[in-house]
Amino acid sequence: PDRLMISPYIPCCRYVSKAAAKTQMEFEYDGPSMKTEVPGPRSKELTKQLGEMQNVGAINFFCNYEESRGNYLVDVDGNRMLDYRHLLHPYWLSAFVNRPALGIMPPENFPEKLSESLLSVAPSGMSRVQTMACGSCSNENAYKAMFIWYRNKERGHNIPSDEDMSSCMINQSPGCPDLSILSFMGGFHGRTMGCLATTHSKAIHKLDVPSFDWPIAPFPKLKYPLEEFKRENAQEEARCLEEVEDLIVQWRQKGRPVAGIVIEPIQAEGGDNHATPDFFKKLRNIARKHGSAFHVDEVQTGGGATGKFWAHEHWGMDDPADIVSFSKKMLTGGFYHKDELQAYRIFNTWMGDPSKNLFLAEVLNVIRRENLLEEVTRSGKTLLQGLYQLQDQYPNMLSSARGQGTFCAIDIRDDATRNSIILKARDKGVLLGGCGERSIRFRPALVFKEYHVHMFLNVFSDVLAEHN
Amino acid sequence: PDRLMISPYIPCCRYVSKAAAKTQMEFEYDGPSMKTEVPGPRSKELTKQLGEMQNVGAINFFCNYEESRGNYLVDVDGNRMLDYRHLLHPYWLSAFVNRPALGIMPPENFPEKLSESLLSVAPSGMSRVQTMACGSCSNENAYKAMFIWYRNKERGHNIPSDEDMSSCMINQSPGCPDLSILSFMGGFHGRTMGCLATTHSKAIHKLDVPSFDWPIAPFPKLKYPLEEFKRENAQEEARCLEEVEDLIVQWRQKGRPVAGIVIEPIQAEGGDNHATPDFFKKLRNIARKHGSAFHVDEVQTGGGATGKFWAHEHWGMDDPADIVSFSKKMLTGGFYHKDELQAYRIFNTWMGDPSKNLFLAEVLNVIRRENLLEEVTRSGKTLLQGLYQLQDQYPNMLSSARGQGTFCAIDIRDDATRNSIILKARDKGVLLGGCGERSIRFRPALVFKEYHVHMFLNVFSDVLAEHN
Numbered sequence: 001p002d003r004l005m006i007s008p009y010i011p012c013c014r015y016v017s018k019a020a021a022k023t024q025m026e027f028e029y030d031g032p033s034m035k036t037e038v039p040g041p042r043s044k045e046l047t048k049q050l051g052e053m054q055n056v057g058a059i060n061f062f063c064n065y066e067e068s069r070g071n072y073l074v075d076v077d078g079n080r081m082l083d084y085r086h087l088l089h090p091y092w093l094s095a096f097v098n099r100p101a102l103g104i105m106p107p108e109n110f111p112e113k114l115s116e117s118l119l120s121v122a123p124s125g126m127s128r129v130q131t132m133a134c135g136s137c138s139n140e141n142a143y144k145a146m147f148i149w150y151r152n153k154e155r156g157h158n159i160p161s162d163e164d165m166s167s168c169m170i171n172q173s174p175g176c177p178d179l180s181i182l183s184f185m186g187g188f189h190g191r192t193m194g195c196l197a198t199t200h201s202k203a204i205h206k207l208d209v210p211s212f213d214w215p216i217a218p219f220p221k222l223k224y225p226l227e228e229f230k231r232e233n234a235q236e237e238a239r240c241l242e243e244v245e246d247l248i249v250q251w252r253q254k255g256r257p258v259a260g261i262v263i264e265p266i267q268a269e270g271g272d273n274h275a276t277p278d279f280f281k282k283l284r285n286i287a288r289k290h291g292s293a294f295h296v297d298e299v300q301t302g303g304g305a306t307g308k309f310w311a312h313e314h315w316g317m318d319d320p321a322d323i324v325s326f327s328k329k330m331l332t333g334g335f336y337h338k339d340e341l342q343a344y345r346i347f348n349t350w351m352g353d354p355s356k357n358l359f360l361a362e363v364l365n366v367i368r369r370e371n372l373l374e375e376v377t378r379s380g381k382t383l384l385q386g387l388y389q390l391q392d393q394y395p396n397m398l399s400s401a402r403g404q405g406t407f408c409a410i411d412i413r414d415d416a417t418r419n420s421i422i423l424k425a426r427d428k429g430v431l432l433g434g435c436g437e438r439s440i441r442f443r444p445a446l447v448f449k450e451y452h453v454h455m456f457l458n459v460f461s462d463v464l465a466e467h468n
Numbered sequence: 469p470d471r472l473m474i475s476p477y478i479p480c481c482r483y484v485s486k487a488a489a490k491t492q493m494e495f496e497y498d499g500p501s502m503k504t505e506v507p508g509p510r511s512k513e514l515t516k517q518l519g520e521m522q523n524v525g526a527i528n529f530f531c532n533y534e535e536s537r538g539n540y541l542v543d544v545d546g547n548r549m550l551d552y553r554h555l556l557h558p559y560w561l562s563a564f565v566n567r568p569a570l571g572i573m574p575p576e577n578f579p580e581k582l583s584e585s586l587l588s589v590a591p592s593g594m595s596r597v598q599t600m601a602c603g604s605c606s607n608e609n610a611y612k613a614m615f616i617w618y619r620n621k622e623r624g625h626n627i628p629s630d631e632d633m634s635s636c637m638i639n640q641s642p643g644c645p646d647l648s649i650l651s652f653m654g655g656f657h658g659r660t661m662g663c664l665a666t667t668h669s670k671a672i673h674k675l676d677v678p679s680f681d682w683p684i685a686p687f688p689k690l691k692y693p694l695e696e697f698k699r700e701n702a703q704e705e706a707r708c709l710e711e712v713e714d715l716i717v718q719w720r721q722k723g724r725p726v727a728g729i730v731i732e733p734i735q736a737e738g739g740d741n742h743a744t745p746d747f748f749k750k751l752r753n754i755a756r757k758h759g760s761a762f763h764v765d766e767v768q769t770g771g772g773a774t775g776k777f778w779a780h781e782h783w784g785m786d787d788p789a790d791i792v793s794f795s796k797k798m799l800t801g802g803f804y805h806k807d808e809l810q811a812y813r814i815f816n817t818w819m820g821d822p823s824k825n826l827f828l829a830e831v832l833n834v835i836r837r838e839n840l841l842e843e844v845t846r847s848g849k850t851l852l853q854g855l856y857q858l859q860d861q862y863p864n865m866l867s868s869a870r871g872q873g874t875f876c877a878i879d880i881r882d883d884a885t886r887n888s889i890i891l892k893a894r895d896k897g898v899l900l901g902g903c904g905e906r907s908i909r910f911r912p913a914l915v916f917k918e919y920h921v922h923m924f925l926n927v928f929s930d931v932l933a934e935h936n
Contacts (some may be wrong), residue, residue: 029516031897031923032896032897032898033897034895034896034897035897038894038895071912071913071915071916071920073899080897080921081894081897081898081899082897082898082899082923082927089769107571111535119633132603133601133602133604133605133801134602136605136608136660137601137602137604137605138659140604140659140660140661141659141660143661144659144661144676144677147677147678148674148675148676148677150676151675151676152676159825160671160675160676164671164675164676165671165675166671168671168675168677168679169653169668169671169674170668171665171674171679171680171681171682171684172679175671175674175675175676176674176675176676176677176678176679177678178678180678185637191608191609191612192604192605192608192609192660192661192662193608193611193612193660193661193662193665194660194661194662197639199662200638203628203632203633203634203636203637203643204813205813206618206636206637206639206643206644207616207628207632207633207636207644207813207815208612208615208616208618208619208620208628208632208643208644208645209612209615209616209636209637209638209644210615210644210645210646210647210648210680211639211640211644212639212678213639214639216638216639288608321628333601344671345673345675345676352613353821381578426506426549426817427502427505427506428500428502429499429500429501429502429547429548429549430500430549431541431549431550431551444539445539447539448539452539453551455499455550456550459500459550
C-alpha cells in the first residue's frame, strides 16, 4: 500500500477506493531525511533548463510528487522535508489530485513537458512561454508584462524609485502609472477587468463594470472576397492605421502613453472580421515606431483551425509580434513572449496546470502524424467554395462568405433569420454558432474532413431552402 | 476499439497508446441522428436542477461526453449532432483531455457533482456557487457581480438604457460606471487588474500596473494574544471602522460609490493579521447600512485550516456575507453568492474545470471520515501553545504568536533573522514560509497531527537556539 500514490503528470491513474484511503492514510514517513543542500544539484540543473523557457526567480526546488506523501515533500534530490507550508496538497489524497504551485515547486518533468508541448509550436521569434489557467488571465498577465517593460524602458533601468514603491501601494502614479493598451472596436480579449477594457464586441460583456480610459481604434470593415476588392480594402485599412497613429499621439499627449497594442488575427467574437497581411505588417511597424509592444491575441485563432498553427503565420513575417497569447484549443492558457519582455514579476499560485501540457503534447503528436493542418486547409477550401456557391444561389440571404482554413463565416440577412437558421440546423443534427451581429461562424474540429463538409453543405442547403 | 474513450469526469482513466490512436481515429459515427427536440427532456431536467445552484442562462443542452466522438456531439437525450462549433474538443483525443465549456454544454453529472462537492460545504446563507479557473478570476468575477447588482439597485430594475449600452462599448460611464470596491491595507486578493486594485500587501505585486482610484481602509493592527489586550484592540478596531465609514462617504461624494467591501478573515499575505468577530460583525453592518455588498475572500483561509471549514464561521453570524470566494485548498476557484447577487452575466469559456469538483468531493469525504477539522483544532492548539512557550523563552527574538487552527504565525525580530531561520529549518528538513515584513507562517496539511507538531517544535527550537 505504500505505492498507491500516482503522479498526476502521467496520463495514467486509477481510482483509489474509499476503503483503500483509510489504509493509505496511515502510511507516512517517520521523519525528515536530508541528502543534499537545498536546492540540490538536480534541482539546480532543472532550474537552469526551465530558465531557458520561462521565469524561474521564485522556484525553491523541484519536487518528486510520486514520493511525497502526507506531511512530507520529497524533492528531486531525495531530500524529504516536513512540510509546514503545505499550501496546495492539503490531504494525502492530494498526491492524486495535486495542483502544484508551478512558480515555486514544479515537478521534475515540467521543463521536458513544456519543450514537448508549448515550445515545440512556439511562434517565430519567441522562445519563452508562461502558462496560465485561462484565456483572460493570459491576456491580463501579458498586459502586465507590457506595462512593466514599458516602465523599465522609461526609467532606463528596472530599479523602481522609493516614490514608485510607496505610490503603487495606494493605487497612485507613478507606481501605478497612467499607461494604456490600444485595442480595436469589435475585439474580444476576455472578461476580467484589464481585458474587459480592451474588449469591444458586445455591450453585455462590459455593462456595469468600471473601466479604463484607453484608446480604441476602428478595425477595418473590409469587403469579401478580399482579393476582389483590393483597392477599397486598402483604403479602408489605411484609414484605420492613420487613426491608430492619431490615437497613440493623443493618448501620449493626455499623459496615458500606449504601452501596447492588442489585436486578434481574425476578430472572432466581433463577427469574423479579417484584415490583410499588409494591414498587420504596417500595424506592427507603427507599434515599433512609437515604442509600444505588439500583442497578438491567438486565444481563438491559435491551434491550427486556420490551416497554420498560428493564424498570424499567414502574414509571412519574421518578427510578427512581441507577445502571443493563447488558450482554448491549446488546453492551457498562457503567452509566448520575446526575451526583452521578461516577465520576472508575473506570478500567481497555480501558473496553469501541468497536466494540460502533457495532454497538449499528445494532441500535437496527432496533429503531426495525421497532417491535420493540411487536412484543415483542404476541408477549408471545400467549405469556402461551397459557401460561395450558396451565396450565389441565395444572394438576398447570404453575403460575405470568408475564412482561413476551416475558420469560416458567412453573413445572414438579419439577426432573426440567422438565429432561425442555427435552430433549424440543430434540429437536423448540425451544431452551428453565431458571431457578430448577423454572422454564422464555422469552427469544426481539426479532423473535419471533406466528406463532413459535403454532409454539412447538404443540410445547410436544405435549411436555407426553407428560409428563402 | 470503439469504447476506448473514457470520460474525464471519472477519476479513472488509462493511457491510450499512440498505436491505438490511429485505430481510434478511424472510428466515427456515419452521420447525425436526432431523437428528440433540443434541448430534450433530460437536458431540460438537468438545466432545472443546475439552475438551483447557478446561472444556467447560456446552457444549450447537457452533453454525454462518453458517447461523443470525432465530429459528433451526443447530448444526454441521445441526439447525435455534427459539431460545427467544436470549440473545445478539437481532436478525437480530446474526449480524454476534454475541458468542456461548462457555461454552454456541461456534462450530465455536473449538477450532482456540484452538490456533492462545493454545495455540500456552502457557507451559511448561500445556496448558489459559480466555479472559476483560479483565485484571481474568482475575485474578478465576484467584483463584477457586485457592480452589476449595485447598478441594478441604482436603476431600480435590470434593464440598461441605450446610453448605458452605447457608452460601455467605449469604456465610458454610465455604461462603465465609476464604482469602487473598498479594500484594506495589507490585503491580498489576486493579481489581475481588478483584483490588483484591491491588493495592498507588497509593492512588487502592484508596481507598474495601472490601477483604479478606489478607497483603501486601514486593517486593525492588534496586539496578541487578542484576549490579553481587549481594550486596546477594541479601540484600534473602532478607529478602523470609523475610517471605513468616512471613506464610503468620501467616495460617494466624489462620484465613485462603494459597490462592495472585500476583506480576508485573516490577512494572509499581508502578515497573518487577525481581527475579532466583533470587528467583522460591525463591518458587515456598515456595508449593509451603506448599501454595499460584503465580500469575504476565503481563497487562503477556506478549506479547514482554521479548524472550521470557512474561517468566517468563527464570527458566529447567521448572515455573514453576500459573497464568499475560494480557490487553493478547494482545488477549483469560484465564489458562493446570495440569490440577489444573481450573476446572469458572469460568464467565460471554461468556467472552471469539472474534474476538480469530483476530486474535491473525495477530499471532503476524507475530511469528514477522518474528522480532520477536529484534528486541526487539536494540532493547532498544541502548536500555538508551543509557540507561546518559545516566545517566553526567546522574548527578544519572537513575538505575537497567533493563529486559528493550524493557520498560525509568529513575528521574528527582523527580516534577516526571519529568512535565516527559514533556511536553517529547511536544512533540517522542515519547510516554512514567510509572510508580511517579518513573520513566519505555518500552513500545514489538514492531516498534520500532534506528533508532527512536536517534531516541528523540536527542530524549530534547535534553529532558534542557533540564532540566539
